[in-house]
Amino acid sequence: MTFAHADLRRMYRTMLLIRRFEEQAVAFFLSGELRGSLHPCIGQEATAVGAVFPLRTDDYLTCTYRGHGQAIAKGLNPKEGMAELLGRRTGCSQGLGGSMHYTDLSVGLLGENAIVGAGAPIAVGAALRAKLDKTGQIAMSIFGDGAINQGALLEAFNLAAAWQAPVIFFCENNLYSEMTPISSMVGTATLAERAAGFGWTTMTVDGYDPIAVYETTSQAVEHARSGRGPVFIEAMTYRLFGHMVGDTEPYRSKEEVAQWRAKDPITAFPQRLIDEYGFNQAEIDAIKAEVEAEIEEIKRFALESPWPDVSEIAEHMFA
Amino acid sequence: MRELTYSKALREALTEEMARNPDILLLGEDIGVYGGVFKVTEGLLDRFGPERVIETPISEAGFVGASVGLAMTGKHPVVELMFMDFAYVAADSIFNQAAKMRYMSGGRAHVPLLIRTQQGGGRGNAAQHSQSLETFFTHIPGLKVVLPSTPYDAKGLLKSALRDPNPVVFIEHKLLYNTKGPVPEEEYFVPLGQADVKRTGKDATVVSWSRTVLHALEAAELAAREGIDVEVIDLRCTVPLDINTVLTSVKKTGRLVVAHEAHRRAGVGAEIASLVQERAFDYLDAPIERVGAMDIPIPYSKPLEDEALPGVQHIVRAIKRAAYA
Numbered sequence: 091m092t093f094a095h096a097d098l099r100r101m102y103r104t105m106l107l108i109r110r111f112e113e114q115a116v117a118f119f120l121s122g123e124l125r126g127s128l129h130p131c132i133g134q135e136a137t138a139v140g141a142v143f144p145l146r147t148d149d150y151l152t153c154t155y156r157g158h159g160q161a162i163a164k165g166l167n168p169k170e171g172m173a174e175l176l177g178r179r180t181g182c183s184q185g186l187g188g189s190m191h192y193t194d195l196s197v198g199l200l201g202e203n204a205i206v207g208a209g210a211p212i213a214v215g216a217a218l219r220a221k222l223d224k225t226g227q228i229a230m231s232i233f234g235d236g237a238i239n240q241g242a243l244l245e246a247f248n249l250a251a252a253w254q255a256p257v258i259f260f261c262e263n264n265l266y267s268e269m270t271p272i273s274s275m276v277g278t279a280t281l282a283e284r285a286a287g288f289g290w291t292t293m294t295v296d297g298y299d300p301i302a303v304y305e306t307t308s309q310a311v312e313h314a315r316s317g318r319g320p321v322f323i324e325a326m327t328y329r330l331f332g333h334m335v336g337d338t339e340p341y342r343s344k345e346e347v348a349q350w351r352a353k354d355p356i357t358a359f360p361q362r363l364i365d366e367y368g369f370n371q372a373e374i375d376a377i378k379a380e381v382e383a384e385i386e387e388i389k390r391f392a393l394e395s396p397w398p399d400v401s402e403i404a405e406h407m408f409a
Numbered sequence: 410m411r412e413l414t415y416s417k418a419l420r421e422a423l424t425e426e427m428a429r430n431p432d433i434l435l436l437g438e439d440i441g442v443y444g445g446v447f448k449v450t451e452g453l454l455d456r457f458g459p460e461r462v463i464e465t466p467i468s469e470a471g472f473v474g475a476s477v478g479l480a481m482t483g484k485h486p487v488v489e490l491m492f493m494d495f496a497y498v499a500a501d502s503i504f505n506q507a508a509k510m511r512y513m514s515g516g517r518a519h520v521p522l523l524i525r526t527q528q529g530g531g532r533g534n535a536a537q538h539s540q541s542l543e544t545f546f547t548h549i550p551g552l553k554v555v556l557p558s559t560p561y562d563a564k565g566l567l568k569s570a571l572r573d574p575n576p577v578v579f580i581e582h583k584l585l586y587n588t589k590g591p592v593p594e595e596e597y598f599v600p601l602g603q604a605d606v607k608r609t610g611k612d613a614t615v616v617s618w619s620r621t622v623l624h625a626l627e628a629a630e631l632a633a634r635e636g637i638d639v640e641v642i643d644l645r646c647t648v649p650l651d652i653n654t655v656l657t658s659v660k661k662t663g664r665l666v667v668a669h670e671a672h673r674r675a676g677v678g679a680e681i682a683s684l685v686q687e688r689a690f691d692y693l694d695a696p697i698e699r700v701g702a703m704d705i706p707i708p709y710s711k712p713l714e715d716e717a718l719p720g721v722q723h724i725v726r727a728i729k730r731a732a733y734a
Contacts, residue, residue, distance in 0.1 A: 150478075150482065152478075181515070182514075182515065182517070183513060183514050183515035183517065184515030184516070185515070186512055186513055186514075186515045187513040187514060187515065191513040191514065193510075193513075193514035193515075193517050193518050194517060195481070195517055195518060196517075200478065200481050200482070200518070201510065201514065201518065203506075204505075205501055205505050205506075208474065208501055208502070208505065208506055210474070211470065211471050211472075211473075211474025211475045211477070211478065211502065212474055212475070212477050212478035212481065212506065213478060214471070214474075214475045214478060215474065215475035215476055215477060215478020215479040215480070215481075215482070215486075216478040216479070216481065216482045217478075218475060218478070218479060219478070219479050219482040219483060219484050220482070222434075222460050222484075223483075229478075241470055242470045242471060242474055242501065242502070245466075245468045245470050245471025245472075245474075246471050246474065246475070248466060248468065248471065249465070249466065249468060249471045249472065249475055252466060253463075405516070406511055406512045406514075406515060406516040407511075407512060407550060407551065408511070408551075408553075408575045409511065409516075409519055409521075409574040409575055
């Protein structure tokens with residue numbers, strides 16, 4: 091696959107924006123401005139961008155509570171995302187949902203989900219709708235390795251196969267089912283082997299390589315959009331942060347984390363852009379400066395945004 | 410007026426609304442060729458085709474979840490849960506997804522989803538096929554809950570429910586499908602959240618819904634022989650709850666019995682009793698009586714099931730307790 095310079099720039103810029111967005115969210119959590127729980131996708135930016143960029147804006151996406159990056163890649167306004175984390179009226183859910191429920195139908199985002207595996211059946215329904223109405227849209231559900239043992243996910247796999255729904259199931263295998271190694275929770279060496287029995291196409295990709303993720307997902311998109319049925323992708327990745335802020339991480343060694351950190355796509359990818367794709371350091375520095383300015387603006391917007399009015403507390407119960 | 414069975418009235422509502430709105434589609438187990446185990450969807454596959462009448466695997470969590478996705482993207486799915494008892498299998502899709510999606514997205518997501526199911530005992534289906542579970546759906550915010558007792562209400566409420574842009578749980582009763590009643594030829598609607606006075610009276614009020622309304626009407630006839638003039642209110646929906654019709658009646662009669670087939674403990678009857686004592690305490694001349702199923706799994710054997718479920722005599726006794734208190 092050949093990539094235009096501008097597309098590669100956008101990929102790196104978005105990955106960096108996601109990293110800095112998540113770091114800012116962690117800072118807000120630690121300063122007490124962000125409530126509840128926060129599950130940063132730090133380390134998983136390459137899958138967010140590589141999986142979501144091949145989609146059209148009107149394609150559908152469901153993701154998980156580790157989905158800020160995917161939502162931003164899909165087109166969610168990061169200012170609205172950060173304001174939501176601070177519980178403000180200007181947040182994407184007007185402060186009613188918080189970190190785990192980003193939703194924006196205008197960019198096809200059918201929601202993060204706080205229930206492991208629950209987004210998958212929703213994506214199948216969206217894909218079925220696209221198939222019935224012959225709209226040419228597809229749906230993608232992104233979930234982690236831990237979801238592979240949830241009934242709803244496995245039911246969604248079968249429904250998609252039975253209905254030949256145009257849906258991509260994108261599994262970010264970051265090796266840990268929350269705080270437990272996934273290898274101790276399944277009987278197969280890979281999750282693609284688990285998925286293979288549903289009677290569809292499965293693919294595996296290096297989730298730390300945004301180019302490879304983009305290329306593999308593009309094949310899957312072509313497959314699903316051309317009416318050849320659902321696709322399962324297993325992307326091998328790693329979170330460089332804990333499961334959530336406050337995770338004491340007794341389940342993995344500092345050495346293991348250091349090995350993955352050495353391959354961190356946020357540093358490896360710009361170097362590759364310079365080495366292989368004709369970028370120079372000045373361009374990379376310019377992108378970094380742009381992102382820093384944008385993060386400052388996002389932060390300012392969120393902090394200056396008004397709180398919701400308690401008189402609106404039940405306004406969105408029913409249409 | 411012509412008479413229709415409850416199931417034919419339901420089928421008419423589905424047929425009319427599907428003909429009118431191409432976004433309505435049906436999903437469920439054995440609802441196509443077989444017509445559903447209670448035959449409510451019989452003939453709809455032939456009329457509307459397999460893209461509108463979609464047979465699903467036995468996979469409630471999956472297909473209710475998929476229906477949420479269909480609803481969020483522009484369809485109006487009508488999903489049939491063969492037995493209410495299977496709602497537990499789909500609980501996350503119903504309670505965490507359908508019920509909350511609109512609220513937690515700040516109104517950005519819409520979920521026009523109708524879940525049709527049937528509940529209740531009296532047929533020896535035992536503990537996992539005889540439950541009445543409206544309490545769950547009433548308790549969790551975000552769902553409308555409809556429980557028709559007559560063919561007329563079944564059709565009119567289903568038509569209203571199919572024009573409602575929110576998740577609606579439409580609860581039929583397995584022993585009502587073959588009951589008959591007047592259903593007009595011309596189109597009509599019964600609005601959600603409006604109780605119906607099925608019998609007027611001045612001495613005591615019985616509030617009920619679903620099949621228990623039929624028991625309440627019979628009980629009222631028996632009480633009348635003893636000189637107690639009973640008003641019977643069919644609540645028809647537990648969400649939205651029309652408490653005003655109940656309060657108006659209680660202010661007239663001063664005595665209240667709430668009767669439902671769901672378990673008595675923490676049932677919707679407890680909610681109604683609480684609301685009435687909060688808002689009409691001074692009008693009450695007797696303690697509020699509650700009639701409901703015993704707080705045990707529904708037994709199989711006929712004499713045991715008859716004892717566990719509330720029948721006409723249970724309601725008569727409650728009316729007398731209230732009237733003679």
